[in-house]
Amino acid sequence: MFSKDELKFNHDRFVSLIQSINRDGMEKDRLIAQLEKGDFFTAPASTIYHNCVEGGLCAHSLNVYDYLVKVVNMKYPIIKREKVNEAGLVQYD
Numbered sequence: 001m002f003s004k005d006e007l008k009f010n011h012d013r014f015v016s017l018i019q020s021i022n023r024d025g026m027e028k029d030r031l032i033a034q035l036e037k038g039d040f041f042t043a044p045a046s047t048i049y050h051n052c053v054e055g056g057l058c059a060h061s062l063n064v065y066d067y068l069v070k071v072v073n074m075k076y077p078i079i080k081r082e083k084v085n086e087a088g089l090v091q092y093d
Contacts, residue, residue, distance in 0.1 A: 007055045011041045014058055017065065 002010070014035075018028050035041065045051035045060035 001053050002055045010058045
């Protein structure tokens, strides 16, 4: 079970990751509004398995993201550290 502080932290971190995306034509505010309007931040990831608690879907999504960042950093160590922004996203020139 996630505490209110953990739910807020995950919410804020996920929104921050979306806002850190630099892609032409991406409607970040619209995407965030849709997530806020729905139950993404409060829904469980599963009904009976992992993260089957309030906020589990967002937490699961962040876990997948964190794992992906680790894999990218292991597979492509040539990418310099300064190319990874504060949110952990790899930035390409």
